[in-house]
Amino acid sequence: MSLIPEVTQTTMIRILKPLIKILLRNGIAYGTFADLARKIYVDTGFEEAERRNQKSTVSNVSIITGINRKEVSRLRDALVFDTDNSLKKFNRTVRVLAGWQYDDEFLDSDHEPRDLLLEGETGSFSSLVKRYSGDMPVVAMLNALLDSGNIRVIDNGNIQLVNRNFLPVSDSDKKLEILGIDTAELMQTIDHNICVEHPEDVRFQRKASNTQVRLDALPMIKQRINKKAQQLLEDIDASFSENETDDKEQSTAVSIGIYFYQDTDDLDQEKD
Secondary structure, eight states: OOSSOHHHHHHHHHHHHHHHHHHHHTTOOHHHHHHHHHHHHHHHHHHHHHHTTOOOOHHHHHHHHOOOHHHHHHHHTSOOOOTTHHHHHHHHHHHHHHHHHHOGGGBOTTSSBOOBOSSOSSSSHHHHHHHHSTTOOHHHHHHHHHHHTSEEEOTTSOEEEOOSSOOOSSOHHHHHHHHHHHHHHHHHHHHHHHHOSSGGGOOOOOOOOOSOOOGGGHHHHHHHHHHHHHHHHHHHHHHHHHTOOSOGGGOOOOOOOOOOOOOHHHHHHHHO
């Protein structure tokens, strides 16, 4: 007989199965996942001990997490994972594009971004990347901007800026980053609503669902959802913008998300 309540076990499976599917697709083996999970268990154990007004000692966290004291001590002092790495990469890309558009060295006589030689001490794509991207390799930046559709290599071999705003379209790192952020926000919202004591403190969390929607009606339904959801999000975003403040002590991060789900078995049926 399992010591884990059935509903908890079912919830764990529902959360972990799609995550593990993504991890396997990206070459993450079980050992790597287990190491990371232990580290997060320990870090969160110390946070939970403080939240419960308990002593955040190695012994107490060992009791909370079920991980032996020696391992808790080791993991507590282990290197903190760099969760900002992808953000830094994004910022470097933005800096390169901005430098191309505002630095006179990379502009033509009309102050427009000019086509750049790949190599050269000055006024080249190589010198642009070295100046604005820190230590990011030139080839890596070239590939990133080609993948995102910001640049192209023209007939004479020069690099041409074709899209001034960075919007990744094929960078799987960015898609994984969105997965982490959006999933975490949804789970934290649900957790808040599970633990909240006063009804007025519950955060909005609703969904519409139906298990017998006709497959041939989905194109029309999706089109309607896309239109109405986009209008709603734009209206909410405008409200967020109208109420921004630079006072960090009087501000907080907020977001709202909308998603469309369809059973993957039904998707396979559509293809057949």
